[in-house]
Amino acid sequence: MRTPARRTAAALAALLLCLAAAPATHAASPHRHRAATLDDLARQHGRYFGSAVDNPELADTAYSDLLGSEFGQTTPGNGMKWDATEPRRGVFDFTAGDEIVNYAHAKGLKVRGHTLLWHSQLPNWLTSGTWTADELRAILKSHITQVVKHNRGKVFAWDVANEIMNEDGTYRQSIFYKTLGPGYVADALRWARAADPNVKLYLNDYNVEGLGAKSDAYYALIKQLKAEGVPVDGFGMQAHLALQHGFPNDVRGNIRRFADLGVDVAVTELDIRMILPADETELAQQADWYGKMTSACLAVRRCVGITLWGYSDGHSWIPSTFPGEGAALPWDENLGHKPAYDAIRNALTAARS
Numbered sequence: 001m002r003t004p005a006r007r008t009a010a011a012l013a014a015l016l017l018c019l020a021a022a023p024a025t026h027a028a029s030p031h032r033h034r035a036a037t038l039d040d041l042a043r044q045h046g047r048y049f050g051s052a053v054d055n056p057e058l059a060d061t062a063y064s065d066l067l068g069s070e071f072g073q074t075t076p077g078n079g080m081k082w083d084a085t086e087p088r089r090g091v092f093d094f095t096a097g098d099e100i101v102n103y104a105h106a107k108g109l110k111v112r113g114h115t116l117l118w119h120s121q122l123p124n125w126l127t128s129g130t131w132t133a134d135e136l137r138a139i140l141k142s143h144i145t146q147v148v149k150h151n152r153g154k155v156f157a158w159d160v161a162n163e164i165m166n167e168d169g170t171y172r173q174s175i176f177y178k179t180l181g182p183g184y185v186a187d188a189l190r191w192a193r194a195a196d197p198n199v200k201l202y203l204n205d206y207n208v209e210g211l212g213a214k215s216d217a218y219y220a221l222i223k224q225l226k227a228e229g230v231p232v233d234g235f236g237m238q239a240h241l242a243l244q245h246g247f248p249n250d251v252r253g254n255i256r257r258f259a260d261l262g263v264d265v266a267v268t269e270l271d272i273r274m275i276l277p278a279d280e281t282e283l284a285q286q287a288d289w290y291g292k293m294t295s296a297c298l299a300v301r302r303c304v305g306i307t308l309w310g311y312s313d314g315h316s317w318i319p320s321t322f323p324g325e326g327a328a329l330p331w332d333e334n335l336g337h338k339p340a341y342d343a344i345r346n347a348l349t350a351a352r353s
């Protein structure tokens with residue numbers, strides 16, 4: 001039998017072992033029995049840290065388990081897009097989106113809805129048809145209304161309109177713009193609001209993280225929408241960055257100017273790709289950029305959170321979309337941490353809340 005003294009010694013040894021095994025952040029939170037996750041750290045600043053997930057990836061249990069424990073938010077990578085949700089006119093299929101919402105809520109993750117209106121991944125029946133303005137307006141209204149109603153209370157935000165601007169700040173010549181003119185954006189926001197009075201309504205795009213013609217166009221549009229009383233609550237910066245394209249210009253200042261318009265800002269699809277093979281220098285530069293994006297968000301109160309577009313190089317849209325490029329995420333194919341993971345962690349730890 002153990003004497004009390006021995007028991008104390010054993011307990012002390014166990015404690016020392018535990019402390020030795022734990023990362024430094026552990027010492028600051030003695031009540032925790034696991035290291036703080038990225039989402040735990042983000043929460044200390046009132047932000048979330050999330051990752052997108054595509055339906056087939058849920059079957060990779062190592063991946064989906066880590067998604068559920070490390071992150072506080074997710075976005076369906078494809079499951080809520082128009083081709084998935086309304087594959088035939090007026091026939092709605094919520095299976096893929098529901099699967100992700102159910103998974104997320106079981107794990108305690110909140111969900112961003114993505115996306116109601118986009119020029120890409122539209123069903124054939126829509127792109128191959130010829131529509132009058134009245135017909136297309138009715139189609140768009142019905143789509144937005146049904147999808148938003150179905151997800152009411154399940155998602156906290158919607159990317160209502162995705163990628164509606166060109167690089168030079170003019171409107172993209174999508175089927176919606178060509179048929180309906182620029183007023184379709186305000187209509188879409190109003191229909192979404194009518195279907196869910198509580199969800200945050202976002203405009204979302206890439207190459208808008210820094211100051212420039214494209215972000216200027218969104219700045220002007222959101223200012224105008226606000227002045228007209230159109231419901232717009234947030235601006236999503238996808239942040240699909242690439243080392244070879246350089247770091248965007250004044251991300252912090254850009255986030256701040258949108259916040260000053262009275263909208264939330266979110267980093268919605270962060271990944272930082274490079275030309276393969278990746279070397280140590282590139283991975284260090286990538287880490288630096290991940291840290292800078294994280295700090296820029298934390299610097300502005302209304303930047304509400306950061307979402308990675310998948311979190312490991314094993315599940316990333318980059319290699320198939322940009323052949324020869326990849327290594328874009330903070331975890332490698334084996335779910336090991338890359339330098340980028342530590343950089344995010346450091347940025348989350350260093351910032352004052």
Ligand code: XIL
Nearest residue numbers: 054077078114162206238240269317
């Ligand atoms: C991507 C998905 O990750 C891919 O699986 C799909 O093949 C194409 O779309 N901007 C967006 C996202 O808003 O919806 C895109 O997602 C990536 C670029």
